[in-house]
Amino acid sequence: MPASSEVISRLHQLESSPPNPQRAEAYSSTLNEIIKSSSASDLAANLVAYVESILSDNIGVIGSRPLLSGFVEQYRDLQDNDVKIEAGNQIIQILAPKTVSFEQQDTDLKFALADAYETDEDFTNSAKTLQVITLDSSQRAVSDDEKAQVWIRICRCYLEEENPTNAVAYLNRLKQIIYNVTDEVVKLQFQLSQARISDSMNNFLDASSAYYSLSTERTIDEEERLHTLSAAITCAVLGPAGPTRARQLGKLYKDDRAADTAEFSILEKIFLDRLLAPTEVAAFAAGLKDHQLAKTSDGTTVLDKAVLEHNLLAVSRLYQNISLSALGALLGTDADRAEQYAAGMIESSRLSGSIDQIEGVIHFNTTEGGKDSSAMNLRAWDTNIQGLAEEVEKVTTMLQREEAAWYEAQVAA
Structure with missing residues (x-):
């Protein structure tokens, strides 16, 4: 829609008037009048016409710069987001061939337009x-x-749109200068973006480590620290079973704050090698993001795979051997799929055992003791002692926190 005839006429008069302080004041008054009096349907076109006028050859660069700076300030405060987006895009196109002369104003305008898009969640x-x-x-x-x-x-914008590929490109640019950056907020946002990218790309153990590191930053608000701790636990649960995840789960479980998170129940069961019930898994899945529920190549979700692998490890702590059909029943799947997952974990050294396909039996921990149960029993003994020690430590810590005076008296005695 073209600008109103009254505005066009007024701007033409100003362009042809002599260059003096009165003309600059008249332009400013005209801009105020355009913003105040234009209808919603005319405002964007009138603003574009105003910018075209102040950038005309009759005004000159010296006169245009302060007028354009004043315009950007007014533009930033516009309440109608649709008008900001419509006018902003056209004005950026007008400025494009003249950017060298108006770099600061062009930059400020683009920031304001980006704000408008983000308000619309675009x-x-x-x-x-x-x-x-x-x-x-x-x-x-x-x-x-x-x-x-x-x-x-x-x-961060690309991450909001679940586009980690484009996000990585700009994070990599930032990596080249991050050690020169003094803005602490940017540094924290950099760490968070690294974690979110790893999370979005299903590198869950890397994401968990990055989230946990953020959760220990004292400069972050306590609520945000707890939120990133929850994210760290979620990613650790979704990570592939094995020693690396076990170490990460141990670190998270021993953090006193973990008990205050909604994910603590499933964290505790996984850390203590207990079987996960379908109801617990469903409750955990309800809080996951879309990419964390994406289907894998075999038609299952990342969570399905993580739970199945965890339950397989939990079974290996309970049994020296078990038939594949019984294993499938315990895992809530069929014998063939149970065998497939067990074979994959054994091959990648995340599960110690061997499969007798003729007998249809899987033997656990064979590399540590074969059919001799002594190694298995010793390992179970060590595990139980470790678990007991950790429980005693937790109770002691709780007493120290809740009954500090009594605890000090006992220690002194």
């Missing part, structure tokens, strides 16, 4: 707007902190 267009901001400039100095703020914002 994070992809916000990222695309931020991507065309000039950061390698001969006209103005752009610090590493300023570059980092733009790149981390682009990265």
Whole structure:
């Protein structure tokens, strides 16, 4: 829709008037009038016409810069988001061939337009707007902190749209300068983005470590720290069973704050090698994100696979051997699938055992003791002692926290 005839006429008069302070004041008054009096359907077109006028050759760069800076301030405060987006895109196109002369104003305008997109939760267009901001400039100095703020914002926008591929590209740019960045908020956002990218790409154990590291940062609000701890537990549960996950689960379980998270119940059962019931798994799944529930190549979800592998390890703690059909029944699947998962875990050294396909039996812990149960019994003894020691430690810690005076008296005695 074209600008109103009254606005066009007024702007033409201003363009042809002599260059003096009164003309600048008249332009400012005209902008205020456009914003105040234009209808919703005319406002975007009138704003575009205003910018075209102040950038005309009759005004000149020296006169245009302060007028454009004043416009950007007014534009940033517009309440109608649709108008901001419509006008902002057209004005950026008008400025494109003149960016060198108006770099700061162009940058400020793009930031304001990106804000408008984010208000509408259109994070992809916000990222695309931020991507065309000039950061390698001969006209103005752009610090590493300023570059980092733009790149981390682009990265976070793409993560909001579940697009880790594009997010990684800008995170990699940031990696090259992160050690020069002094903004602590950007550094924390960088760590969080690393965790979210690993999470989105199903590198759950890497994500868990990154989330846990963030949860220990004292500069973060306590509620946010607990939230990132919950994310760390969730990712650890979803990670592939094996020694690496066991170490991560142990670290999380021993953190006193873990008991305050909704995920503590499933964390405890996994850490103590207890079988997970379908109801517990369903309750945990209800809090997962879409990408964490995505189907794998065999038609199951990441959670299904993680639970099955965990239950398989739990069974190996209870039995020296078991038939594949009975194993399938315990795992809630068929014998063939139970054998397939067990074979994969044995092959990758995440489960100690061997499969007798002729007899249809799996023997656990054969590399440590074969059919001789002494190694198995010794291992079970060690596990029980470790579990008892950990429980005693937990009770002692609780007493120290809840009954500090009594605890000190006992220690002194």
